Amino acid sequence: VPLYCLSIILFFWIIQSIYIAINFSDEQLNGNNPLWISIYNTISAFYNCGLNLFPDSFIRFQKNWLILISIGLCSCFGGTSFPYVMRFILSLFKNFASKKIQLEYSDFLNRSCVHYSHIFSSLMTKALILQLLTLTTSGIVIFLIAEWNNPKLDYLSTSELFLNAWFLSVMTRSAGMNSIDLTQLSHATLLTYTAMMYIYEHPVIDSHPDDSEKTAFSKLAYKRTKQLFSTPTIWLFFSIICVLLIEQHQSKPYITISSVIFEFASAVGTCGFSLSAPGTSFSLSG
Numbered sequence: 625v626p627l628y629c630l631s632i633i634l635f636f637w638i639i640q641s642i643y644i645a646i647n648f649s650d651e652q653l654n655g656n657n658p659l660w661i662s663i664y665n666t667i668s669a670f671y672n673c674g675l676n677l678f679p680d681s682f683i684r685f686q687k688n689w690l691i692l693i694s695i696g697l698c699s700c701f702g703g704t705s706f707p708y709v710m711r712f713i714l715s716l717f718k719n720f721a722s723k724k725i726q727l728e729y730s731d732f733l734n735r736s737c738v739h740y741s742h743i744f745s746s747l748m749t750k751a752l753i754l755q756l757l758t759l760t761t762s763g764i765v766i767f768l769i770a771e772w773n774n775p776k777l778d779y780l781s782t783s784e785l786f787l788n789a790w791f792l793s794v795m796t797r798s799a800g801m802n803s804i805d806l807t808q809l810s811h812a813t814l815l816t817y818t819a820m821m822y823i824y825e826h827p828v829i830d831s832h833p834d835d836s837e838k839t840a841f842s843k844l845a846y847k848r849t850k851q852l853f854s855t856p857t858i859w860l861f862f863s864i865i866c867v868l869l870i871e872q873h874q875s876k877p878y879i880t881i882s883s884v885i886f887e888f889a890s891a892v893g894t895c896g897f898s899l900s901a902p903g904t905s906f907s908l909s910g
């Protein structure tokens with residue numbers, strides 16, 4: 625694990641150092657050394673810290689593909705994708721090891737959640753990869769739907785909009801660095817990110833040494849399903865996002881994220897309170 629962490633950090637540090645030194649002036653870097661900026665941002669991204677040396681986070685790099693992709697991947701390798709990448713590396717070691725060592729690797733990989741809490745069995749790894757891809761894709765799609773005609777983002781080309789949608793979706797799941805001023809985004813996008821920050825997709829598996837892979841996976845599936853879908857929170861987030869997407873082009877300044885949340889909270893709690901539209905006597909949700 626230490627060798628894995630060191631290798632990822634060194635790789636992305638070298639790439640960013642060279643790119644930043646060639647393409648950015650001292651003024652753009654606030655007088656900081658490219659080597660220092662690169663190592664600081666790389667470590668911060670890898671360990672999902674979220675700190676950087678610029679007051680605007682990564683907004684100044686929002687059109688730089690190499691910077692955003694390298695920081696996004698570094699964040700994934702140190703956070704949400706850590707168990708998947710580690711299992712892949714161990715599988716490679718197994719293929720090139722002697723027969724005796726291969727048996728040890730096979731036992732470790734087959735009972736990985738028993739030996740190490742953050743490396744999962746093959747079946748669980750596939751399920752969690754699917755979950756991660758689903759969440760990330762959902763964030764990208766909702767961003768594109770909500771922000772496609774956002775006049776505040778007209779300076780971004782179509783490809784740059786896709787790039788920043790991916791970067792923000794990844795960072796919402798882990799490191800929290802932003803490449804776009806979040807105050808420029810729609811309520812639907814912000815609420816989506818709120819839901820994504822709420823969902824914790826990287827669980828630690830608790831299993832008994834005698835548990836089979838299917839048993840351990842069943843425990844994970846039951847636990848995650850219960851957490852995500854047996855509570856009204858996720859459905860509440862989803863419903864609010866849908867309302868914000870529908871209302872964002874209706875030119876109704878009194879429809880804000882706070883007013884929509886208020887209406888839903890009143891409905892869920894069967895309270896009956898409701899805000900009213902300015903100059904009218906009917907309910908805001910009427």
